[in-house]
Amino acid sequence: MARLEALRHNENRQKVLGLVFGIMFGIFLQKAGVTRYEVIMGQLLLLDFTVLKVMMSAVIVGMVGVHFMQWRGWANVNVRSGSLGSTVVGGLIFGAGFALLGYCPGTVAGAAGQGAMDALVGGVLGLVFGSWVFALLYPRLASFLEWGSFTKLKLQEVLHLSTWKTIPLVLILVIALLLGLEWLGL
């Protein structure tokens, strides 16, 4: 474990690992088809559920492994805070951009890699510009971002269940959703 801690704090090695993980992520995203505009728009027009299938498969596989590692003391699971002002309003702004661009911040990089110039020239530049606009607005937005803060941070607290009951419940619901999509032929 000491060696693992040393690796986690070695900045240069982490940059190399980041690049290697990114290459793997890029391959998975491209092979999943989600670096293509038509697949993302198909999802947002509810014609093609590839995006949801990829995300939900990643979530359930990741959830089981990450919580197992947390239980063994190998990984740190952290929940994020959120609020109506931040999560809901920001989520809707993000959604509008998602539909106009047709890629998200991860898939836009993959799309650029496979030659989509709208992703590279329009999308990436827009993302950098939009993030900069946020940095400009940040001092004035700070209090709005705290508005309506969520009091419960973990799904377990909302469901009043232990982690070891929440995980199988989420697993069953997600698998049921995926089976439902297949059954409907979507």
Next chain:
Amino acid sequence: MYWMMMEQWSPYIAGAGIGVLSWLTFLLSDKALGTSTSYARTAGMIERLLRGSRVFDREYFRKTPPHIDWQWMLVIGIVIGAFISAMASGQAKIVWVPEPWSTAIGSGVTVRIIVAFVGGTLLGLGARWAGGCTSGHGISGTMQLSVASWIAAIFFFAGGIAVATLLYMGVAG
């Protein structure tokens, strides 16, 4: 290498692969998959190039320093990985106006790039506003059973479905 030459994998296999990849990032890097902060760091790096240390007059860039980190390298890796994957399957190709945009809305490059830029701007603004994107909230936060991430993911798609429907049903007719 047959599987690298395939055009598409089952979404369940590719998704499970991303899930397993997240085990590795948690274990070896103590980090979750995410991408959007890197665009903000890039904006800060550009401002630093133009205005020097005055970039730190901005509270946001003191909180999120403009430098290359693990996640920034991850985003560069995505570009490379997708390029390798698309080259192997023969899908790598320079395209300015994708389908179905060109059929439904028009084949003009300028219009597509302007709308993509506006979309990218909203995406960058919205990701920082909501504190994450489709990977940071939508995959990593949800797998950690974070309430904020499940709500964020729902509103990403709610907003996306509404605007995509308006765009394709309304504007394109």
